[in-house]
Amino acid sequence: GENVEQHPSTLSVQEGDSAVIKCTYSDSASNYFPWYKQELGKRPQLIIDIRSNVGEKKDQRIAVTLNKTAKHFSLHITETQPEDSAVYFCAATLSYNTDKLIFGTGTRLQVFP
Amino acid sequence: EPEVTQTPSHQVTQMGQEVILRCVPISNHLYFYWYRQILGQKVEFLVSFYNNEISEKSEIFDDQFSVERPDGSNFTLKIRSTKLEDSAMYFCASRGDRGYNEQFFGPGTRLTVL
Numbered sequence: 001g002e003n004v005e006q007h008p009s010t011l012s013v014q015e016g017d018s019a020v021i022k023c024t025y026s027d028s029a030s031n032y033f034p035w036y037k038q039e040l041g042k043r044p045q046l047i048i049d050i051r052s053n054v055g056e057k058k059d060q061r062i063a064v065t066l067n068k069t070a071k072h073f074s075l076h077i078t079e080t081q082p083e084d085s086a087v088y089f090c091a092a093t094l095s096y097n098t099d100k101l102i103f104g105t106g107t108r109l110q111v112f113p
Numbered sequence: 114e115p116e117v118t119q120t121p122s123h124q125v126t127q128m129g130q131e132v133i134l135r136c137v138p139i140s141n142h143l144y145f146y147w148y149r150q151i152l153g154q155k156v157e158f159l160v161s162f163y164n165n166e167i168s169e170k171s172e173i174f175d176d177q178f179s180v181e182r183p184d185g186s187n188f189t190l191k192i193r194s195t196k197l198e199d200s201a202m203y204f205c206a207s208r209g210d211r212g213y214n215e216q217f218f219g220p221g222t223r224l225t226v227l
Contacts (some may be wrong), residue, residue, distance in 0.1 A: 042220070043220045044204070093214070100171075101156075110181060
């Protein structure tokens with residue numbers, strides 16, 4: 001069925017450390033994988049995305065990797081800062097003929113100074 | 114930078130009442146969506162809308178729900194007879210043309226059904 005699994009559900013790191021969040025998806029036809037950051041009471045905001053024809057994408061301290069064979073993708077945040085603290089959601093579009101986003105269950109990231 | 118806007122920010126209603134949630138998508142966008150997020154849970158897809166008709170809807174989007182684009186700027190979600198379990202944050206999103214994947218989310222409307 002339509003499913004995106006996300007781990008861990010909570011993650012605590014010291015400022016300056018790296019954080020990694022992993023997601024797996026069920027449909028091999030999935031072709032678009034965005035990551036959203038949601039601060040408390042705010043809208044989800046896209047921080048990075050990747051399409052299925054790319055294996056890795058980087059934007060400053062944030063990177064996303066995609067393993068199509070294993071059907072998983074990961075968010076990497078380096079040199080974490082307290083303002084990175086938020087809930088992060090992965091998402092995927094699950095086949096070529098749909099653009100609805102199926103979201104993971106979220107990871108609450110806390111960065112301690 | 115253009116943003117999706119939504120009104121009201123918070124709506125309180127009695128069970129059984131009708132509510133209309135309003136959204137103004139980004140002006141040149143063609144694809145529109147409603148999602149909801151029950152407190153503390155993940156974001157769930159409700160419906161997508163393109164070319165004045167529903168493209169896709171989820172199991173959540175039953176006969177009590179409807180969407181409309183009454184004019185060139187607004188996109189509305191109506192819940193005819195609200196239930197307690199409809200209490201959630203409702204997000205509108207919009208997307209540009211076919212080649213552009215990114216969905217931009219509005220700030221949300223918190224719906225509380227008493």
